[in-house]
Amino acid sequence: MALSSKDLLGIKGMAADEIKLILDTAATFKDVSERDIKKVPTLRGKTVINLFYEASTRTRTSFELAGKRLSADVINISTSTSSVTKGETLLDTAQNIEAMKSDIIIVRHSCSGAPEYLAKRLKSSVINAGDGFHEHPTQALLDMFTIREKLGRLDGITVAIVGDILHSRVARSNIYGLTAMGAAVRVCGPPTMIPPGIEKMGAKVFFDMDEAVKGADAVMMLRLQLERQAAGLFPGVREYARLFGLNRARLDRVGKSAIVMHPGPMNRGVEISSDVADNSSVILDQVTNGVAVRMAVMFLLSGGSKAEA
Amino acid sequence: MTNSKQKALILDKPSIDRAMTRVAHEILEKNKGAKDLGLIGIQRGGVHLAKRLAEKIKAIEGVEVPVGSLDITMYRDDLDTRKSQPVPQATDISFDIKEKAIVLVDDVIFTGRTIRAALNSIMDYGRPKRIQLAVLVDRGHRELPIRADFVGKNLPTSAREKVEVSLAEDGLEEKVVIFEE
Numbered sequence: 001m002a003l004s005s006k007d008l009l010g011i012k013g014m015a016a017d018e019i020k021l022i023l024d025t026a027a028t029f030k031d032v033s034e035r036d037i038k039k040v041p042t043l044r045g046k047t048v049i050n051l052f053y054e055a056s057t058r059t060r061t062s063f064e065l066a067g068k069r070l071s072a073d074v075i076n077i078s079t080s081t082s083s084v085t086k087g088e089t090l091l092d093t094a095q096n097i098e099a100m101k102s103d104i105i106i107v108r109h110s111c112s113g114a115p116e117y118l119a120k121r122l123k124s125s126v127i128n129a130g131d132g133f134h135e136h137p138t139q140a141l142l143d144m145f146t147i148r149e150k151l152g153r154l155d156g157i158t159v160a161i162v163g164d165i166l167h168s169r170v171a172r173s174n175i176y177g178l179t180a181m182g183a184a185v186r187v188c189g190p191p192t193m194i195p196p197g198i199e200k201m202g203a204k205v206f207f208d209m210d211e212a213v214k215g216a217d218a219v220m221m222l223r224l225q226l227e228r229q230a231a232g233l234f235p236g237v238r239e240y241a242r243l244f245g246l247n248r249a250r251l252d253r254v255g256k257s258a259i260v261m262h263p264g265p266m267n268r269g270v271e272i273s274s275d276v277a278d279n280s281s282v283i284l285d286q287v288t289n290g291v292a293v294r295m296a297v298m299f300l301l302s303g304g305s306k307a308e309a
Numbered sequence: 310m311t312n313s314k315q316k317a318l319i320l321d322k323p324s325i326d327r328a329m330t331r332v333a334h335e336i337l338e339k340n341k342g343a344k345d346l347g348l349i350g351i352q353r354g355g356v357h358l359a360k361r362l363a364e365k366i367k368a369i370e371g372v373e374v375p376v377g378s379l380d381i382t383m384y385r386d387d388l389d390t391r392k393s394q395p396v397p398q399a400t401d402i403s404f405d406i407k408e409k410a411i412v413l414v415d416d417v418i419f420t421g422r423t424i425r426a427a428l429n430s431i432m433d434y435g436r437p438k439r440i441q442l443a444v445l446v447d448r449g450h451r452e453l454p455i456r457a458d459f460v461g462k463n464l465p466t467s468a469r470e471k472v473e474v475s476l477a478e479d480g481l482e483e484k485v486v487i488f489e490e
Contacts, residue, residue, distance in 0.1 A: 002393030021396065028380065028397035037433045040383035070383075299383075303394040 003300050007119040007126040010135035011176040019181060022296050023145050029299070030292035032069055043070035043302055046103040050076045051094070052129065053084070053109040058264050058287065059129050059139070063106050066294035072103075094118045104298060107131070125301040133167055138297060139263055140173035142290040144181065146282055147218050149289065150259050155182030160213045161203075162244055163222025163271055164193045164233075170263045171222060175201050188212035189222075189244060192233040209244050213254050220261040221246050221271045237270055247273040251280060261286060319464060319472075320485035325445070328461035329358070332443050333365035335459045340410055343372035345438065347409040351427050352380040352398040354416030357478040358445060362414060377402035379413075384426035402434055411437045412459075416474040418444040421455035446485060448472050 003018060011019070032040055048067040050060055060076060067074040077097075079085070084093060090109070097105060104125045107115045112132030119126040130136040148154050159178055165171045165187045178185050179202040187198060188206040199205060206212035213219050224240060234240045241247075246260065260272075260281040268274045277283060320328065340346060343366055350359030356378045363376045382397035413427055424442060431440060443459035448466040462485070466472060471488040475481035 025394075025396055028382075028399060031400055032383075035434065039433070041429070042383040042388060300394055303388050303391055 002303070006301065007115070007128075008137050008297055008301065009116050009119055009126065009128045011137045011140050011173045011180070012135065014177070014180060016180050016182075019141070019144065019177060022141055022293065022300065023148060025300060026141075026145050026289070026293040026296035027149075029295040030289065032295070033288070033291055038069050039071055040069065041071045042299055043067065043072035043103075046070075046072040046302055047101060048072045048074045048104045048106065048298065049097050049102045050074065050106045050129075051079075051097065051108075052077065053079045053107075053114075054130070056108060056129070058290070059108065062287070062290040063127075063129065063138075063294050066291050066298060067104075069291070070295055070298060072298070090114060090118070091121060094122055098122050098124050103302060127297060127301070130169055132169065133172070134169055135173045135176075136169040136263075137173050137177075138290070138294055139170050140177040141297070142286055142293040143170075143174055143220065143261060143263070144177050145289045145293050146261065146286050147183075147259065149285070150282060151217055154178065156184075157217040158184045158186065158215065159218045159220060160186040160188060160206075160216040161220045161222065162188045162209060162212065162246070164224060164228060165189050165198065165222070166193045166195045167225065167228070168222050172201075174220065175203050179203075186212050186216065190234050190240070193228075210250065210253055213246075213250070213258070215255055216258050217256075218259045218261060219246060219251075219254065220263075221266070222263070223265060224267055224271050226267070226270075241270050245269075245271050245273065246276055248275050248280075251276055316489075317487045318484060319446070319487060320462060322477075322483040325461070325483060325485065328445065329361055330365055332445075332459045332461055333362050333369060336362065336412055336441075336443060337366060337370055339441070339458065343370045343374050345408065345410050346372075346374045347377070347404055347406060347411050347437075348374055349377045349379050349402065349406075349411055349413050349427075349431070351413060351415040351423060352378055352382075352400075354474055355414040357476050358416060358443075359414040360478075362412075362443065375404040377404065379427055379430060381423060381426040381430050384430045386422055386426065400430075406431065406435045406437045408436075408438050411440045413440060413442045415442070415444050416476075417446045417448055417472050418442070418455075418457050419448050419450055419472075421451045421453040424455050425453055445474060446472055 064074050102124045106127045106129050108129035109131050112134035114131050115128035161171050185203040187203045262283050348359045350356035363374050378401050380398045380400045382395050441458040444457045445461040447460045448464045469490050474485050477483045
């Protein structure tokens with residue numbers, strides 16, 4: 001089986017079959033990270049470039065490890081130390097990299113659509129590691145993988161995503177993916193942080209967190225970006241935590257044992273309490289699964305006869 | 310399901326069983342018993358056959374030999390030239406292969422490239438004492454210097470033909486047949 005495109009730019013429009021293929025493939029790659037010798041020769045000799053215009057620990061390290069465990073050569077470019085500081089454009093940067101015969105370019109950028117812009121102009125496979133407020137497909141894939149691993153399936157379950165949905169590419173990718181796989185998605189947050197029209201994406205909107213998480217199988221907490229307070233989107237961190245934070249008492253009121261997720265990095269005591277994060281969440285499993293999912297994506301994108309590029 | 314012509318039945322259910330019984334005896338003979346033996350079936354054709362060999366060895370020698378399964382997709386040499394990537398299956402080797410006499414098991418040996426991939430993969434799990442190869446069918450046309458130690462049936466074929474092994478564990482009628490493409 002193959003993916004239908006040379007790139008992974010977003011979950012929107014992906015068929016359930018394709019998502020399932022990635023998740024199934026990721027399951028076998030997870031084993032590689034459990035072995036003593038965490039390496040397979042699958043992408044030997046391939047060149048993978050991490051082109052990150054925004055800061056990242058988790059995602060970048062995850063992609064780097066995924067590539068290295070597949071025996072690829074991985075280069076990290078963080079633009080703060082590159083010629084981008086001299087004003088080099090996105091396209092020039094990418095074309096110069098491709099001139100060095102890259103195979104896969106992984107892009108994180110603050111502009112929505114930047115990865116697609118590059119994908120149309122480059123022969124390399126482009127993977128979107130997060131673009132603006134648009135999508136973060138590998139995060140949604142690892143989230144779905146984690147949910148499927150813990151609950152056994154994705155169709156028919158209910159997932160509540162809580163937090164700053166308006167500015168969250170993680171939320172968007174997850175909504176596309178979870179609905180495609182047959183899950184029911186609820187979004188919850190202060191009205192200032194819920195984009196109008198999000199119901200059209202298939203998500204049910206809640207402004208009361210207890211209602212939103214009641215009976216949910218999985219609760220996904222999003223990071224509150226504290227800068228948004230300066231923009232007047234919420235009155236204060238303590239009030240936010242009281243209304244939309246996940247603490248032990250609120251988790252108990254869910255009514256069943258739901259899995260608790262967070263894409264990281266988390267603000268302890270704000271959107272999630274330390275107790276819940278440390279004792280009742282699958283946050284670290286998400287990180288482990290992230291490497292496996294990214295290995296699967298690189299594997300599926302890298303094959304294929306040169307003749308059909 | 311196939312647009313291939315002509316079919317010849319090479320082995321039926323009893324013949325497959327007799328061949329496997331003989332292979333089990335040969336494994337025990339060559340290794341002077343079942344001490345330190347470990348069987349690893351190559352996904353997907355060799356997995357069920359490896360379990361069967363383990364059962365036969367238990368019946369003959371009274372020893373329970375560990376069985377594992379190995380997926381070689383990540384070690385293939387043709388990932389660049391295929392139209393689509395194969396979906397990897399499970400690799401499950403729950404015993405330590407260090408200092409073990411490993412017998413790789415597959416249904417058909419053809420070009421030998423699968424076995425080359427399996428050897429590279431096994432070495433990443435540890436250092437076995439030795440590795441031997443048992444196959445149900447050897448159809449010739451080796452492209453690498455690789456040979457099986459134990460063969461159920463030697464079957465000269467033409468490169469155009471296709472050999473198909475169907476096993477009861479997969480819910481199929483048990484047989485080995487040749488198709489002409």
